[in-house]
Amino acid sequence: xxxxxIWLNLGGLGVLMALLGLVYWQHTGIRAVPGLIExxxxxxxxxxxxxxxxxxxxxxxxxxxxxxxxxxxTSAGRSSLHSEAAGALPTIDxxxxxxxxxxxxxxxxxxDSQIRRDAASVLGALGPxxxxxxxxxxxxxxxxxxxxxxxTVRALGAIxxxxxxxxxxxxxxxRDPEWTVRYAAVMQFSFSGFSSPESLAALRDLTKDSxxxxxxxAQSAVTxxxxxTSIPVQLLMLDQPVDRTYPLLQLAKLGPRxxxxxxxxxxxLMSELPLERYLTxxxxxxxxxxxxxxxxxxxxxxxDADPVVREAVAAALESITRTASxxx
Amino acid sequence: MTTDQSTHRLTLFTMxxxxxxxxxxxxxxxxxxxxxxxxxxxxxxxxxAHHLDLHLFAPGYNIFxxxxxxxxPFVLFAIFVLFHMGLAPALDRKLCGRRAxxxxxxxIGMIGxxxxxxxxxxxxxxxxxxxxxxxxxxxxxxxxxxxYALGRGLGSLIFR
Numbered sequence: 001x002x003x004x005x006i007w008l009n010l011g012g013l014g015v016l017m018a019l020l021g022l023v024y025w026q027h028t029g030i031r032a033v034p035g036l037i038e039x040x041x042x043x044x045x046x047x048x049x050x051x052x053x054x055x056x057x058x059x060x061x062x063x064x065x066x067x068x069x070x071x072x073x074t075s076a077g078r079s080s081l082h083s084e085a086a087g088a089l090p091t092i093d094x095x096x097x098x099x100x101x102x103x104x105x106x107x108x109x110x111x112d113s114q115i116r117r118d119a120a121s122v123l124g125a126l127g128p129x130x131x132x133x134x135x136x137x138x139x140x141x142x143x144x145x146x147x148x149x150x151x152t153v154r155a156l157g158a159i160x161x162x163x164x165x166x167x168x169x170x171x172x173x174x175r176d177p178e179w180t181v182r183y184a185a186v187m188q189f190s191f192s193g194f195s196s197p198e199s200l201a202a203l204r205d206l207t208k209d210s211x212x213x214x215x216x217x218a219q220s221a222v223t224x225x226x227x228x229t230s231i232p233v234q235l236l237m238l239d240q241p242v243d244r245t246y247p248l249l250q251l252a253k254l255g256p257r258x259x260x261x262x263x264x265x266x267x268x269l270m271s272e273l274p275l276e277r278y279l280t281x282x283x284x285x286x287x288x289x290x291x292x293x294x295x296x297x298x299x300x301x302x303x304d305a306d307p308v309v310r311e312a313v314a315a316a317l318e319s320i321t322r323t324a325s326x327x328x
Numbered sequence: 329m330t331t332d333q334s335t336h337r338l339t340l341f342t343m344x345x346x347x348x349x350x351x352x353x354x355x356x357x358x359x360x361x362x363x364x365x366x367x368x369x370x371x372x373x374x375x376x377a378h379h380l381d382l383h384l385f386a387p388g389y390n391i392f393x394x395x396x397x398x399x400x401p402f403v404l405f406a407i408f409v410l411f412h413m414g415l416a417p418a419l420d421r422k423l424c425g426r427r428a429x430x431x432x433x434x435x436i437g438m439i440g441x442x443x444x445x446x447x448x449x450x451x452x453x454x455x456x457x458x459x460x461x462x463x464x465x466x467x468x469x470x471x472x473x474x475x476y477a478l479g480r481g482l483g484s485l486i487f488r
């Protein structure tokens with residue numbers, strides 16, 4: 001081969017790599033949104049599910065997809081699609097996620113158990129944004145349908161906030177007569193960092209459960225509870241430019257014990273992402289009076305552009321100042 | 329055989345291996361996905377192509393990126409082939425034959441290992457299966473000199 005031929009082939013490889021890069025660029029980030037909206041509006045269920053998942057990862061820049069996601073989350077049809085579409089909304093638009101919650105909340109009382117099951121699943125898919133639904137979910141922990149109770153437990157585990165009420169609901173579910181419900185409840189303690197002296201005692205009892213999978217999972221939950229959540233590790237995770245939902249919720253579960261995270265949390269109140277600002281304010285609320293130094297930043301955040309964030313900020317200020325004023 | 333004929337054959341062989349390696353390196357994960365859909369999940373070829381299209385950029389699947397990752401060792405090998413075979417003296421039949429044997433054994437070994445790994449990962453899905461996609465390029469890079477040495481040895485036996 002001549003040197004010219006060799007360089008031509010290398011040039012061809014360069015062109016191919018540039019083309020592949022261009023294709024990747026066109027199909028990722030905000031540029032992918034129009035195509036994903038088309039997929040949401042198609043009749044192909046798999047395409048709809050993947051599009052919702054893709055939009056969730058794109059987050060805030062996928063605002064144009066909100067009407068299509070709302071339509072998919074609340075229309076009649078398959079529940080798995082409802083959950084997938086609802087699960088995409090919190091990273092894109094908190095208010096739209098709340099609208100889905102408002103749509104499903106009355107369905108928890110529907111006479112049809114299938115509708116109650118779907119409602120619990122969708123509320124769980126919304127995650128911490130569905131916090132106002134916690135009371136309603138706790139109300140159906142005694143539902144006659146086992147699947148409703150199991151999905152309710154999973155939903156509570158996904159919503160997390162407010163931690164004290166969710167913990168109360170999960171403790172109740174640990175004593176459920178049906179093993180699948182107990183299993184779902186124990187799972188929240190095994191993998192999600194929920195822990196309290198009451199839950200530890202209940203979990204120790206469950207290590208002797210007549211159902212082997214429940215007993216084994218309870219044993220692992222007891223082991224997990226004996227390993228306290230490390231605040232420095234959570235702070236390190238908050239410094240990474242990735243999804244901060246997990247470390248923020250872990251800190252919220254710690255409550256006042258997470259006080260050393262307050263300076264970092266204060267800086268996160270200025271985050272670009274409404275979901276992060278919402279979770280930060282909720283975490284400060286869980287910490288309570290120990291988060292006193294965050295008050296000036298919270299007062300500034302009362303003017304946040306997002307109404308759901310403003311509501312969380314107001315709740316955080318109330319928790320910090322009210323409890324502080326009652327503390328001697 | 330004339331000089332022109334030898335040069336032409338060598339050029340053709342080099343370009344075939346060069347572009348074959350690049351395109352197969354890129355396409356093996358995509359072909360494996362379609363193949364498993366057709367053979368294991370009894371999908372039609374059109375459905376398998378649609379399934380591939382949906383998952384190319386989908387979070388958690390990213391089959392497009394898997395193709396790019398798989399192609400890295402193949403591209404490096406293709407560049408090696410371009411210079412190693414492209415600059416070989418076409419009239420030295422013994423040297424060209426030995427080099428071609430080394431290159432062919434390496435290419436077949438890499439394609440075989442890559443295809444087998446991708447098909448097995450998809451055929452027997454596992455939570456840790458995706459790790460195979462991360463390790464495979466390194467394994468292929470390690471395989472390259474070993475397979476080349478084997479092929480070259482074989483070439484020495486054939487082209488004495």
